Amino acid sequence: MPSEPTEVQVRPGVEGDLEALTALYNHYVRETAITFDTAIFTPEERRPWLLSHPEDGPYRLRxxxxxxxxxxxGYATSSPFRAKPAYATSVETTVYVAPDAGRRGIGTLLYKALFEALSGEDLHRAYAGIAQPNEASARLHERFGFRYVGTYREVGRKFGRYWDVAWYEKPL
Structure with missing residues (x-):
């Protein structure tokens, strides 16, 4: 793994982060197919998302x-994989890094902190969907033990075209 940047610290997300987290996410909504959201959010609209990631439990925000x-x-989260009860021991994970902060090991630092936080939870698997193409995200996930399990072809439409999503899983 790349060396950890010393000028970065990682901590749980808090209410005071809401505006900055919303702005960061909105960049990806507006400019990329990395998320399949198509309309930007206000901080108030994102508040339920923030509150769904408490400091403990299986759904975390770093x-x-x-x-x-x-x-x-940047930030990393673990969120419910699917809503049905039998999926409770599975989470979906994701990482978003500020566009001007890439290639500095921040994604690695975030995932390291997230998986350390999840280590004591009753979880069995983590899943990650990566809109294609995104080699950097695939490499990050593979470094953390995720393995490719399949691709949903043309599963999302954004910017007037269809996008594939490659799915990865990791035992926890």
Whole structure:
């Protein structure tokens, strides 16, 4: 794994992060097919998402920030995989890094913190869907023990075209 950047600290996400987290996510909504959301959010609209990631339990939010400026450089989450009860021991994980903060090991730092936080939880598998193409995300997930399990072809439509999503899984 790449060396961890020393100028970054990772901590649980808190209510005061909501505006910055929303702005970061909205960049990916507006500019990329990495998320299949198509309309930007206000911080108030994103509040239920933030509150669904408490400091403990299987659904976590980890935030990477510059300790000097307190600027959020990225975040990682674990969220419910599917709503039905038998899926309760599975989570979907994701990482978003600020567009100007890539290739600095921030995704690695975030996933390391997220999986450490999840290590004591009653979880069996983590899943990640990666809109294609996205080699950097595939490499990150493979470094953390995720293995490719299949691709949903043309499963999402955004920016006037269809996108594939490759699915990865990791035992927890």
């Amino acid at each position: 935030v990477a920030l510059n300790p000097d400026s307190q600027r959020i450089l």
